[in-house]
Amino acid sequence: MVLLVALAAYLLGSLVAGVLYSRARGEDIRDRDLPGGSGTYRQYGLAAALAVAAADVLKGVVAALLARLLTPDATWVAALFVVLGHCYPVFFRFRGGGGIAPLLGALLVTAPLALAGMLAAGLLLIPLYRATLQKRLGLNAVPFATAAVLPLGLLLAARFGGLADLLAGAGVMAVRALHLLAPRKRAI
Template sequence: MPALTVTVVAYLLGSLVCGVLYSRWRGADIRDHDLPGGSGTYRQYGRGAAILVTAGDILKGLLAGLLCRWAAPDAGWLVTGAVVAGHCYPVFFGFRGGGGIAPLLGALLALAPLTLLGLLATALTVIPVYRATLQRRVNLNAVPFAALIAVPVGLLLATRFGGWGALLAGGAVMALRSAHLLLRPGVGRA
């Protein structure tokens, strides 16, 4: 299976945004009030829904990463960028999606698990410190802020443990989406 085919499949998998699917199942569209990721789903529907949506979004990244390892092992960066781009700009939902963190985590779980472990450790250290010190002044959700710190640390880890290209491609798409969201006041800020 050529890398291009795997990349297209990864984008289509990414375009299945679980928060949008869940909210539509509940009779609404979460994007009218919040972002369709785990944090937005938590704010709109509660903890159980957020866990379900986050797990689904991680799973699609994991599936894309596993497909890449099996069919196009040299295209990890391209496939990761595609699954994250699909989540951020989903073809099935008018190119209005989420931030891309969960599918990036899933893809890294398949392609670079040690790098992912370092990323998660960094984020889990940054989040409580940020919430206690800066969140009220910056007025940005803790998860995207932690990602801004964790991704550069992850890049350093990736030079030793692999996944550099995947992390860079996924992080670049997420940064583009974050910049786009910052230009839309009131959406994705909490």
């Protein structure tokens, strides 16, 4: 059953909403920008960005709920594989988004307290980072905050969730690290 959950979550994650939206418009957003909510906002506006972000969060929620229904002790599998699918989608030549939105959706179901702590820390860290380190490091604020806050999420998941949430967080941290280090086209 765990393999079925992993496969379903990966395939669900592979439905990258930004790519689907841009292709419906006869384009591929990845030629100009990243396929997440921020890239969609820059290319198509606020309404499209909100729809893309909501769809990507929703697939994380659906994957986690499916796992909770079929294998309650392995919801971490769904969280990990929905993010893997989003970052490396089988339907789009393994070129996807950053995985933040589906991770948020999966954590909303599997570890809501850890998610709340991560969001609070991220909201505090982003303005501080922009004011101090962004010019020197040259990284966007959201990916930096995500990489910095995920260890806090691990600690919170271990404290309020358990070993399964800790494993999911560690796996997602590894996926995010690989995805952040991979060469990408920069936004125009």
